[in-house]
Amino acid sequence: MLELRIIRNEMERVLEGYRKRNLPEELLALIPEIISLDDHRKASQLLVDRNLEKLNLLSKEIGDLFKNGNAAEAESRKLEVATIKEANAQLEADLASAKLGIEERLLLLPNVPYSLVPMGSSAEDNLVFKPWTGNLPKLAAGSLPHWELAKKYDLFDMELGVKISGSGFILYRNKGAKLQRALINFFLDEATKAGYEEIQAPLLVNADSARGTGQLPDKEGQMYFAEKDNLYLIPTAEVPVTNIYRDVILKKDDFSIKMCGYTPCFRREAGSYGAHVKGLNRVHQFDKVEIVRIEHPERSYGVLDEMLTHVESLLGKLELPYRILRLCGGDMGFASAMTYDFEVYSAAQERWLEVSSVSNFETFQTNRMKLRFKNDKGDSILAHTLNGSALALARIVAALLENHQDADGINIPVALRPYTGFDRIH
């Protein structure tokens, strides 16, 4: 949730940022409404507080009067109290509705894009921040897309996924299952080497956690929900891992906080059926190792670059051609201030697949989570949060299978061989 402080103090930057997102007029119109509601809130608060002060004083007087045996005088003060309370009830209702109005509107406003974010309305306008400079793999005639390779080498089964659960659920088997496990371990080990603490977090979370990282109310329809227990299946490890620090005040030397976690991710992907959902390209359940950082605001963009380097090294070791996009305002997620997407080239499909998204949320999550640190002056300052996939499995598997195939098998990248225990699928 965007800080009210930013709206009040940095209006220029907010408006400039929202132009990059092509924010519709009706949302821009919320900004002056929020400011006037907040003025109203302050005024009401002042009046309410003054009345409360009077009530506090009167209560003390009444206590003293009773002690001194002056019951008559005490009773007359009680009448005074009743009058003030009645007047205050209306003011308090007024105050509550102003607060609610501010909250409702703030929840509708996305994060303000960082200065480097390009203007744009769709994926077309994303900046290719780091193009692939090598040659794209050219596959021999007869090369197969990953869903055909899966059948040929018995790696995963989509029909069984449908039978057991429904469309979009995959059953991995044999070397397909082992490849999954190998990738997860590889990614976790690489993150550990880079200094990230490994976390195993709950896969179901409560509404407070989903709200903390911004999935609620914005993406409610994208999450599976266990109604009986009021728990959401996580769409990413970001949710449970970041929420470790909900309602926490850090000391300044608690930085840097670096955590990673492997979890399955559950996404309903409502309304996204279409041409590009074949095979592993878009599924309801996939595995992902996520890296999460909690940082001092002055360092967060340096850390974002550091995270890019980490993801790059993973893709390099997997011998996959990749490029990095800096997302334009219109294509960025609601909560993000700047996002880089990593795409790997899927040679048989001849298209780029998004395999990682690395974002700086600045204070958008911490404002809602109340995650702060103490500066030298003793003020509580909101920390910055960042996270990124390092990496997401299903599409990586698709690209690995397609790019490393030859006529009668698939080669496993050297870095992964200690983890798979085999060099080749054939």
Add this chain to the structure above:
RNA sequence: GGAGGAAUGGCAGAGUGGUUUAACGCGGCGGUCUUGAAAACCGUUGACUGUAACAGGUCCGGGGGUUCGAAUCCCUCUUCCUCCGCCA
């Protein structure tokens, strides 16, 4: 699932209706002393809101209620502990 108990500041722990403006202690911070440190002694010590700065207001697990007045009484929810049952 059943029966009982509990939840107070960073930690520990008093407080059962009116100097609680939350005791005492530990820890933290500052100081005295010391070549330096420890010990000892003295002082200080949370969050939110609000103000130019004061003032003021809110917060004793969450929410609601009783009362002139609630950490304290009532209702409700959540979490933890003990015992029983079930169980990977």
